[in-house]
Amino acid sequence: MGDIQLKKKIGDNMEYLKKNTLRLKMLVSELVSCDLLSFDQADIILEQENHLTMHEKLYSFLMEEANPSGITKLMKALRSSGNSHIAELLLDK
DSSP states (O other): OOOHHHHHHHHHHHHHHHHHHHHHHHHHHHHHTTSOOOHHHHHHTTTSSSSHHHHHHHHHHHHHTTTTTHHHHHHHHHTTTHHHHHHHHHOOO
16 A cells, blocks of 8 residues: 555544544533433543444443433433434344
8 A cells, every 4th residue: 555545544544533432522411411411421422432432331321320211312412412423223123
């Protein structure tokens, strides 16, 4: 792979990571507004180094608080924060 192709691939990957991080931040905000996460939990998630560890923290907090009445709110929060692909994956399970 040439230098130009490698630089483009790295640039594309960085753009993808930025979009994922932004979507995840929007999701955290939406979950706080739906009372599915506390402000303290949101701060802990947003302080993580990257979107992968952010996802891990978010998942652990949501599993701690999992209850049937929160599922509808969670699906709405996923869709309105640009994370509908996650909602679709959850519905398939």
